[in-house]
Amino acid sequence: MLPFKLVYHPGYDLNLGQHVFPSQKYRLIYEKLQADGIASPGDIVSPEPACDEDVLRVHTADWVHKLKTGTLSASEQMKLEVPYSRALVGAFWLAAAGTIAAAQCALRDGFGCNLGGGFHHAYPGHGEGFCAIHDVAVAIRRLQHDGLIRSAMVVDTDVHHGNGTASILSGDDSVFTLSIHQENNYPAHKPPSTIDLNMEDGAGDQEYLATLLSAVRKSVEKFRPNIMFYVGGADPYLEDQLGGLALTMDGLKTRDESVFHEARVRNIPVVTTFAGGYARRVQDTVQIHVNTVLAAKQTAERLAPSP
Numbered sequence: 001m002l003p004f005k006l007v008y009h010p011g012y013d014l015n016l017g018q019h020v021f022p023s024q025k026y027r028l029i030y031e032k033l034q035a036d037g038i039a040s041p042g043d044i045v046s047p048e049p050a051c052d053e054d055v056l057r058v059h060t061a062d063w064v065h066k067l068k069t070g071t072l073s074a075s076e077q078m079k080l081e082v083p084y085s086r087a088l089v090g091a092f093w094l095a096a097a098g099t100i101a102a103a104q105c106a107l108r109d110g111f112g113c114n115l116g117g118g119f120h121h122a123y124p125g126h127g128e129g130f131c132a133i134h135d136v137a138v139a140i141r142r143l144q145h146d147g148l149i150r151s152a153m154v155v156d157t158d159v160h161h162g163n164g165t166a167s168i169l170s171g172d173d174s175v176f177t178l179s180i181h182q183e184n185n186y187p188a189h190k191p192p193s194t195i196d197l198n199m200e201d202g203a204g205d206q207e208y209l210a211t212l213l214s215a216v217r218k219s220v221e222k223f224r225p226n227i228m229f230y231v232g233g234a235d236p237y238l239e240d241q242l243g244g245l246a247l248t249m250d251g252l253k254t255r256d257e258s259v260f261h262e263a264r265v266r267n268i269p270v271v272t273t274f275a276g277g278y279a280r281r282v283q284d285t286v287q288i289h290v291n292t293v294l295a296a297k298q299t300a301e302r303l304a305p306s307p
């Protein structure tokens with residue numbers, strides 16, 4: 001048994017078929033966690049789709065209506081970069097519910113892992129780069145609405161800048177956003193996060209980890225959030241097709257463990273989400289995401305009071 005819950009639903013699959021976004025990865029991760037003996041069925045909780053009230057705290061009524069009725073314009077469809085379907089919309093609503101559920105679990109258990117989510121390119125009134133609904137922002141607003149948290153920090157390690165996150169949450173003193181990404185990559189327009197760590201093309205483990213960890217340590221120490229949301233992109237990996245950084249699989253796992261440690265050692269609950277991953281071999285993307293759960297497990301065990 002894990003010392004925290006994993007949140008998963010078969011409907012997370014965006015059913016994209018042959019697409020650079022391997023949306024079958026969610027099921028493959030879920031299966032591998034059990035096949036490798038890391039998780040058992042009792043560790044997994046299944047979310048109900050988010051209610052529209054939750055989604056509408058972040059997104060415009062117009063955007064929600066377009067998604068629900070399939071009336072996106074040609075340019076909105078093009079920006080989203082994934083073909084519209086009812087199943088796609090259902091998957092985004094489930095992912096948002098999953099991040100809410102993982103956050104509620106994290107407040108109780110220290111960690112909560114959504115085996116999906118991290119759709120950090122979604123804006124209030126449009127979708128971009130495979131992201132239609134910003135699950136992390138929806139979860140933060142729900143917890144604040146319920147009076148469960150006052151402040152939150154988002155640590156985004158996807159190779160692409162968290163433009164939706166910055167656009168939704170910047171200017172809000174209750175949320176601290178940190179994005180580490182490849183500067184010379186999508187999105188072209190990067191609205192400012194609280195802290196943006198712009199990495200040069202080809203940056204490797206050492207440089208990346210030194211930059212990230214010093215910033216995370218200082219930010220956590222100063223801001224002391226009530227909860228941390230971790231957007232754990234697999235795409236800084238050296239074999240990623242949409243990324244130009246050069247992290248190894250070990251470097252990525254060290255990244256996850258080190259960020260989790262900085263939060264948990266200060267008793268800050270951590271919610272994990274997955275975001276992007278486009279390795280040439282889908283098994284590599286799956287392993288990197290599985291390692292995020294493993295990093296959470298090892299951090300939890302290391303910091304648990306001895307019996």
Ligand SMILES: [Zn+2]
Pocket residue numbers: 158159160233235275276277
């Ligand atoms: Zn990405």
